[in-house]
Amino acid sequence: MAKYKIVHYLNQFFGGIGGEDKAGCLPEVREEAIGPGIAIAQALGEDYEIAATVICGDNYFGENLDEAADTIVEMVKNYRPNVFVAGPAFNAGRYGVACGTICKAVEERLGIPVLTGMYEENPGADMFKKDVITVRTGNSAASLRKSLPNIVNLIRKMAAGEEILGPYEEGYLERGIRVNYFAQKRGAARGMDMLIKKMKGEPFETDLPMPKFDRVPPAEAITDMKHAKIAVVTSGGIVPQGNPDHIESSNATKYGVYSIEGMDSMSPEKFTTIHGGYDRQFVMKDPNLVVPLDVLREMEKEGEFGELVNYFCTTTGTGTATSSAAKFGDSIGKKFVDEHVDGVILVST
Amino acid sequence: MRLELGKIEIRDIQFADRTYIGDHILYVNREEIEKLVLEDDKLLSCRLDIARPNEAVRITPVKDVIEPRVKVSGGGEIFPGVIGKVSPPVGEGRTHALDGCCVVTVGRIVGFQEGIIDMSGPAADYCPFSKTVNLCVVIEPKEGLETHVYERSGRLAGLKVAAFLGEAGRHVKPDTVEVYETKPVFKQAAEFPDLPKVGYVHMLQSQGLLHDTYYYGVDAKQFVPTFMYPTEIMDGAIVSGNCVAPCDKVTTYHHLHNPVIDECYKRHGKEINFMGVILTNENVFLADKERHSDMVAKLAEWMELDGVLITEEGYGNPDTDLMMNCRKVERKGTKVVLITDEFPGKDGKSQSLADTCEEATALASCGQGNMTLHFPAMEKIIGMQDYIESQIGGWAGCMNEDGSFEAEIQIIIASTIANGFNTLAAKGY
Amino acid sequence: MWNIGKAVIVTNNDWVFEKYKTITHVICLGTYEEVLIKTRDLVHNRHHLLTHPQASSLKPNQTPYRSVMVYPNAADDTDDNMNDIILIEKCLEVFYQWQEIAPAPGKYTDNVMRDFKVIDASMIDSVIPRIFI
Numbered sequence: 001m002a003k004y005k006i007v008h009y010l011n012q013f014f015g016g017i018g019g020e021d022k023a024g025c026l027p028e029v030r031e032e033a034i035g036p037g038i039a040i041a042q043a044l045g046e047d048y049e050i051a052a053t054v055i056c057g058d059n060y061f062g063e064n065l066d067e068a069a070d071t072i073v074e075m076v077k078n079y080r081p082n083v084f085v086a087g088p089a090f091n092a093g094r095y096g097v098a099c100g101t102i103c104k105a106v107e108e109r110l111g112i113p114v115l116t117g118m119y120e121e122n123p124g125a126d127m128f129k130k131d132v133i134t135v136r137t138g139n140s141a142a143s144l145r146k147s148l149p150n151i152v153n154l155i156r157k158m159a160a161g162e163e164i165l166g167p168y169e170e171g172y173l174e175r176g177i178r179v180n181y182f183a184q185k186r187g188a189a190r191g192m193d194m195l196i197k198k199m200k201g202e203p204f205e206t207d208l209p210m211p212k213f214d215r216v217p218p219a220e221a222i223t224d225m226k227h228a229k230i231a232v233v234t235s236g237g238i239v240p241q242g243n244p245d246h247i248e249s250s251n252a253t254k255y256g257v258y259s260i261e262g263m264d265s266m267s268p269e270k271f272t273t274i275h276g277g278y279d280r281q282f283v284m285k286d287p288n289l290v291v292p293l294d295v296l297r298e299m300e301k302e303g304e305f306g307e308l309v310n311y312f313c314t315t316t317g318t319g320t321a322t323s324s325a326a327k328f329g330d331s332i333g334k335k336f337v338d339e340h341v342d343g344v345i346l347v348s349t
Numbered sequence: 350m351r352l353e354l355g356k357i358e359i360r361d362i363q364f365a366d367r368t369y370i371g372d373h374i375l376y377v378n379r380e381e382i383e384k385l386v387l388e389d390d391k392l393l394s395c396r397l398d399i400a401r402p403n404e405a406v407r408i409t410p411v412k413d414v415i416e417p418r419v420k421v422s423g424g425g426e427i428f429p430g431v432i433g434k435v436s437p438p439v440g441e442g443r444t445h446a447l448d449g450c451c452v453v454t455v456g457r458i459v460g461f462q463e464g465i466i467d468m469s470g471p472a473a474d475y476c477p478f479s480k481t482v483n484l485c486v487v488i489e490p491k492e493g494l495e496t497h498v499y500e501r502s503g504r505l506a507g508l509k510v511a512a513f514l515g516e517a518g519r520h521v522k523p524d525t526v527e528v529y530e531t532k533p534v535f536k537q538a539a540e541f542p543d544l545p546k547v548g549y550v551h552m553l554q555s556q557g558l559l560h561d562t563y564y565y566g567v568d569a570k571q572f573v574p575t576f577m578y579p580t581e582i583m584d585g586a587i588v589s590g591n592c593v594a595p596c597d598k599v600t601t602y603h604h605l606h607n608p609v610i611d612e613c614y615k616r617h618g619k620e621i622n623f624m625g626v627i628l629t630n631e632n633v634f635l636a637d638k639e640r641h642s643d644m645v646a647k648l649a650e651w652m653e654l655d656g657v658l659i660t661e662e663g664y665g666n667p668d669t670d671l672m673m674n675c676r677k678v679e680r681k682g683t684k685v686v687l688i689t690d691e692f693p694g695k696d697g698k699s700q701s702l703a704d705t706c707e708e709a710t711a712l713a714s715c716g717q718g719n720m721t722l723h724f725p726a727m728e729k730i731i732g733m734q735d736y737i738e739s740q741i742g743g744w745a746g747c748m749n750e751d752g753s754f755e756a757e758i759q760i761i762i763a764s765t766i767a768n769g770f771n772t773l774a775a776k777g778y
Numbered sequence: 779m780w781n782i783g784k785a786v787i788v789t790n791n792d793w794v795f796e797k798y799k800t801i802t803h804v805i806c807l808g809t810y811e812e813v814l815i816k817t818r819d820l821v822h823n824r825h826h827l828l829t830h831p832q833a834s835s836l837k838p839n840q841t842p843y844r845s846v847m848v849y850p851n852a853a854d855d856t857d858d859n860m861n862d863i864i865l866i867e868k869c870l871e872v873f874y875q876w877q878e879i880a881p882a883p884g885k886y887t888d889n890v891m892r893d894f895k896v897i898d899a900s901m902i903d904s905v906i907p908r909i910f911i
Contacts, residue, residue, distance in 0.1 A: 208775075
C-alpha cells in the first residue's frame, strides 16, 4: 500500500478524451494515473499513488464554474488524498484558469494541500499564483520533463507537511507574498552594490520589482462633436446569436466585428453575450446595457454627434491575457484610423 | 570639509555623584540630569533609568534616541541651531562620540506614534537599540499642554541630555579615530576622475506638526533642496522632531549614524567618488513636491553625478516624493537606487508601496512592517504599557493579562528603518 | 498663482472645518472614504490636487481623519490634470487595500481622537501659508 494518495486533475486533451471538439465534456473520474500523471507517479516512486484522475472539458468548466467546482470537489473528497495536483496547464489559458480555480476550491473547502503548474504568461497564472503554488513550466507539454523534478519535490514536501522554501529554490511562480529575512549585508550596503552594478551597466536584481506599466497617453479631446464619427468597442462579450466566430467566453484569442446597420437598438433575438465573468441574465434580456445602441441612435438623430459607425467590435475581457488585449487594441485602432473614426466608446463589464 | 570622529567605547552606564567617563563606563549624576531637564517649566517630572542589552526590560513609548557627542575643535557646537549655536557651521575639525550608549526619551506624545525597544527576547533582533546601553529619560508634561508644545519639550530634553553627556567625552582619549572628508565640488570631482561620481539624496520627513525634522534648527518643510557636506550630519546638523510610525522613524541617532553616508565613505576612493548629500523634504503640498524634485534633479545634474542612492522616511505621501525624485533624476541620466521599507499587509500580498514608477528598477528593501511577532512579558517596563493597543502595530485586544502581547513589527523603534541601517529585508515568495 | 478663496478643502475633521470655513470653501463630510470619493469627483471635474491625499504617513486604516485641498482649473488652463487623477485613484485603491487588510478601528479614546485631529489639521495648516502669497 502506498503511504500517500494523490488525486490528479486533467482537461479533456491531457485526459485523452479528445481535442477542442470534446471541450464541453462533463467531469468524470478514472481510478488510475493518466497522461502526465503516469510520469508524475513514476517519478514519485512507490510510496505515492495517484488514486484517481478527474477529467473535465475546458469549455464545460469555463462556462459552469460553480457547478464544475462543486462536482469536482465532491469527487476529490471521496478519495481523501494527501495532495491534490492539477495540470500542469503549460500555456493553455482556459485549462490554466480551470486548474487554478479547482485548486483554490479544493484547498479552501477540503483543506488539502494543492499544486498546479503553468507557463508564466498563462492568464491562469496571473489570476491564481497568489493563492496556489504554481510550478513554473515551459509553454508546451514538451517541457514537462524539465519541471517534473520540482513538481515531484513539492508533492513530497506537501504530503509530509515539510516547509516549502522560496520560489527560486522550489521552482514555482512568485506568489507576490513579501516575507522578511535577515540579509547578509545591511540595506545601505546592498543598495550600494546595486548602484555600482547599475552604473557599470551590469545586471542586478532589485528587491522589489515594480508592477508593469502600460500607460497610453489620452488622445486629444474632440473639438467638433456635432460632426464626430463615433464607434463602440466592448469587452463585454456581446455577439450575434450563435456566436458565429466562436469567441471564447474567457481568455479570448480573437475579437469580432458585427454590423448594426439599420438597427435602432440591440434586440435580444439577434444578440446575446458569451462572457464567462458576470451574471449574464440582464444583458441577455437587454444587450443595450453593454452596447448602448438605443441611446446612441437617439443622440445621433438629435444631432449630438455626427454619425455612429455601423458596426461594433467585441471580445471577452475575463481571463484574457493582456498581450492578447493589446493585440486586439492595435488592430481595432488601425481600422478606426483608416476609416477616420473620431471617437470610441469603450464599454467594459 | 574634514572631520575626525573619535569614538569612545562605552560599555556601561552607572549612576554616580558626578558625571564623567572612566574605564569605558559612563557615570551619570542623576540629579544633575533631572535638574537640566526640569529647567523646562512645561515638564512636570523627569525620571532616569538604565537599560542594558540582554536585560528583561521593555522601554515604551519611545520618542527619540540620541548618541551623546561633543564638538572638540573645528568650530561650531553639537546640534547647531537647536542646542548649539547656529553659526559657525559644523562638520569640520574633531568630534567625540560616546559609542555604544544612547539617550532614549520616553513618554506619551501622541497616542499612537511612539514605539518599543525590547532589550531581550524576539523583538530585540529587530531593534538596533537592543544592543546599546540606554539612559532612559522618562518625562511627563504638565496638564493641558498642547501636543506640539509637549513634543518640542520632549525633543529638546533628549538633545540637551545628550549634549550634556557628550561633554564628558571632551577630554577623553578616543579608542578609535575615523577621518571623513568631502572636498568642494570641483576638487572632489578631480580627486578620483576615473571613479563614478555618487551622491546621496536624503529625504527628510516634513509633513507638518509632529512630522518634522530640523536642519540647523530650520523646520525641514520650510527649505528648498540644498547641498550638504556629509560630515555636517555627523555633528548633529539634522535632528528628528517627528512621531511617524515607530518602525521607520529616523531617530536623531540614525542621522548621526546615517548608514548610506557610512557606506559611501567606505567605498569612497575605491569603487566610487562620493560627492556629497542632496538634502530634500517630503512636503504635503504637491507644488512643493514638483518644485523640490525638479531641484533635486537639477542639483544631481549640476554635480554631474553618475549615480545616487535615495532614502525616505515614512509611508504614503513620502512614497510619491520618492518616486518623483527617482523619475526626474533618472531622466537627467543619473542612475538611481532606492532604499525603503514595505507595507504589504498582514498576508504580505498587497502592493508594498503607496506609489510606484517604472524608473524604479533598483530598490533595496529594508523589510516589511506588517509581520506580526509575539512580545513576551518583561520583568521591568521603563515608561508604561498603557498605550500598546493604540500604538501603531498594535490593535484592540492584542494585549494579554500577563503583560505579553501580539503586534506587528511596526511597533518596534527603527525595525524597518528605510535608510538601510538594518540587515532586515523582504523578498518575494 | 493661487487665490485662497478659490481653494476647496474636503475634510471629515471638524477642527479643519471650523478653522477655515470663513477663509475658503470647506466641504465637511462624515468619513475618510467619503473625503477620498468627493476629492476624486472634484479632480475628475477639473480640479487639481493641492495636497497629497495620504499625507501624515499614517496608514489609511489608522487615522479616522482626512483633509485634502483641491483647486479649480482656470477656464483657460490647458494643463491636463492626469497626474492628479492617477494619484487620487491610486490613493483610493490603497485605502480599500488597507480596509481589506484590517478595517479602521471604529472608536479610539478621546485623547487619541484629538491627536489624530491635530495631526490632520496640521497638514492643512502647513499649506495655507504656501497659498497666501
